Amino acid sequence: MITPFPFTAVVGQDDLRLALLLNAVSPAVGGVLVRGEKGTAKSTAVRALSALLPEVAVVPGCRFSCDPDAADPACPDGPHEAGTRAQRPARMVELPVGASEDRLVGALDIERALAEGVKAFEPGLLADAHRGILYVDEVNLLHDHLVDLLLDAAAMGASYVEREGVSVRHAARFLLVGTMNPEEGELRPQLLDRFGLTVEVTASREPDQRVEVVRRRLAHDDDPAAFAARWADEEAAVRQRIVAARKLLPSVRLGDGALRQIAATCAAFEVDGMRADIVMARTATALAAWAGRTDVLAEDVRQAALLALPHRRRRNPFDAPGLDEDKLDETLEEFAGPDDDPDPDPGPDGPGGGGGQPAPDAPPRGGDTGARPEAGEDGEPQPSGAGEQSAVGAAEPFRTKVLSVPGLGEGSAGRRSRARTEHGRTTGARRPRGALTRLHLAATVQAAAPHQRARGRSGPGLVVRRDDLRQATREGREGNLVLFVVDASGSMAARQRMSAVKGAVLSLLLDAYQRRDKVGLVTFRGAAADVALPPTSSVDAAAARLESLPTGGRTPLAAGLLKAHEVLRVERLRDPARRPLVVVVTDGRATGGPEPVALAARAARLFAADGVASVVVDCESGPVRLGLAAQLAGELGGTAVTLDELRADAIAGLVKDVRRRAA
Structure with a gap:
């Protein structure tokens, strides 16, 4: 058995440790979402927490x-x-990103239920995690329907499994912890809100702290048992403190003054609904119990706000979560009671002190359990060239109509194009491949009915055999790869159009965010094309690259198309089921390299030969139009739309045109 890294040996990361400990004291807080870059002790801290939880009867x-x-x-x-x-240790159950619905909630044996009348149920991970921890690494990559099931169970404290009229219910109360790297994609706002607390973690930039991280990581890897033994006393002390705080929790008093501060803070930051108020109240109560007090103070309310509100006040998918601490302090001071201290300094053992966990050589913020390379390898390239201009801001984004890929796909669940999925409307039936999960009852009865006399049926029941079972086929929506190919040449900047162009692409990125697409960004300018962002689920990253995109130089249109074609070729190997939609944003000019127009036409025909759905956003302006973008769309086998038409109902006609050309 592998000895886990001790919780108290994690360097720094005070907010992360405190949020986990508060949920250990009071699971009603609602779990923790840990956001941060790779290599910042997210998984290490979560896995180590289970060793601190008291045994369960x-x-x-x-x-x-x-x-x-x-x-x-x-x-x-x-x-x-x-x-x-009997007594056993509290469990930590890990939910893999690729788990099936049956693995999460459990599976009913439909075949035995129909043929034998037996309700045979195999428990899933929700049952295993009951009264323990359920940990989801990379929760932002989990399929939406699994996240919905997971959060519903966490909210109700029970799991329901229903298959064709056969149902099972069992208790499922657990501490839910999710970790994610925002660079790989965000959670939907309504799912963010279901996590009680959120914590942002980053690697420390302090050399001394990084040295201590490496020293402890190497010591643990060399001899895990000996390293854990050195931290046994600290682990035992925190474990006892959790037990004491749990016992004290029912005695903690949440006074009217603290409640008024909580309500005023939630109102001041314009959070939606009442969940934030409830989570803040529970968190502040847990903070008081953790500190060994029976009264909730203003310092508890402040710390609860910093943990419970940042992810609830986002108004735009591309806005980073956060909280204005000056505004928070002003609100707490305005609604402070006569005995409240609006600007407390709780000291090392108070709410912000990391729960009294010893880290004598560590600064108060940051840290992880392994070295991390310095940032910058994914930085925006800045090629030089004549006529280069600095980046301009994007115009105000607007609502777009749906651009979809023609045909019927089989990609990951999403909200863009038609696809065969596990969830959606039933369109037919087939023989099951492997275990039966979605019974098509009418088709099963129809298959079994002709054989009843031969099988010796004598009673009212139906004699059903394995060969009679039929699996329902369903049609829903899939997410696609939306690859933007953006012209950043001097001709785009000369007419002051780049702000409008960026606004249009930003609008399409917002649509991709809502429809759970992967996105990529290829830009071309000067003498070459660059992959500004490889295909990713992080629409935020694409928006950031777009915002910082400079313009200038010639227009190597062929290079941009060839680079995009190569990106699609590589991505097809990685994710063959995800269908692409290429959006080329250009005025259609081609001025870079020998025979630029002919070369661009040949490059475009590669997309048409592969059957890739494409749309050209025509950025040409002025009284005289050359129609080059429309010619490019014809070579791509797609269609063209102007920036003005991108806003209008004409996009409905555009989608029909894309489908007609692909038919």
């Missing part, structure tokens, strides 16, 4: 970890015999 043999003092009367393994009990 369970009914022996119960697969659902029922509490012997309050057994679930609806437990599928019940009823339980009174007086029997």
Whole structure:
């Protein structure tokens, strides 16, 4: 068995450790979402927390970890015999990103249910995590329908599994922890809101702290058991403090003054709904219990706001989560009671002190458990060239209509193009490949009915065999790869159009964010093309690259198209099921290299030969139009639309035209 890295040995990361500990004291806080770059101790800290949780009493043999003092009367393994009990460590269950729905919630054996009338249920990960920790690494990459199931179970404290009228319910109360790297894509705002607390983590830039991180990581890797033994006393002290805080929690008083501050803070930051108020109240109460107090103070409210509100006040998908601490302090001071201190200094053992965990050589912020390369390898390239202009800001984004890829795909679940999916409307039936998960009842009965006399049917029931079972086929929506190919040459800047162009691309990026697409960005200017952003789920990263994009130089249109074609070739190997949609943003001019127009036409025909859906956003302006973008669209096998038409209802006709050309 691998000895985990001790929780108290994690260097720095005070906010992360505190948020995890508060949920250990009060699971009603609602879990933690940990956001941060790779190599910042996110997973290490979460996995280490399970060793600090007190043991749980369970009914022996119960697969659902029922509490012997309050057994679930609806437990599928019940009823339980009174007086029997056993102790076991709290579990940490990890949900893989590629898990199926049945693996998460459990599976009913439909074949036995139909043929034998037996309700056979195999518990899933939600049952395993009951009264423990459920950890989802890269939660932002988890399919939406799994995230919905996960968060519904966390909110209700129970999991429901239903298949064709056969249902099972069991308790599922757990500490939910998700980690994510924002560069790989964001969670939808409504899912962000379901996590109680959020923490942003970064690697320390202090050399001394980084040295200590490396020293501890190497010591643990050399001899995990000996390293854990050196931290055993600190681990035991934190474990005892968690137990003491849990016992004290019911006695903590949340006064009217603290409640007024909570309500005023949520109102001041314009958060939606009442969940933020409730989470702040529970967090402030847990903070008081963790500090060994029975009264909630202003310092608890302030710390609760810093943990519970940053991810709830986002108004734009491309806005980074955060909280204006000056505004927070002003609000707390305005609504402070006569005995409240609006600007407390709790000291090392208070709410912001990392829970009293010893880290004598560490600065108060940052840290991880392994060295991390310096940032910059993904930085925006800045090629030089005649006529180069600095980046201009994007115009105000606007709502666009849906651009979809023609045909029926089989890509990852999303909201753009038609696809065969596990969720959606039923369109037919087929024989199951492997385990049956979605029974098509009518087709199954129809397949079994002709054989009833031969099978000796004598009663009212239907004799069903394996060969009769039919799996429902469903049609829903998929996410696509939207690859933007943006002209950043001097001709785009000369007419002051780049701001409008960036606004249009930003609008399409917002649409891609909402439809769960992957996006990529290729730019061309001067003498070459650059992959400004390889295909990624992080629409935020694409927006940032777009905002900083300078313009100038010649127009190597062919180079841009060839670079885009190469990006699609590589991505097709990595993710063959995800269909691409290429959006070329240009005025159609080609001025770079020998025979630029002919070369661009040949490059465009590569997309048409591969059947890639494409749209050209025509940026040409002025009283005289050359129609070059429309010619390019014809070579691509796609269609062209002007910047003005991108805003109008004419896009509905554009989508039909894309489909007609691809038919």
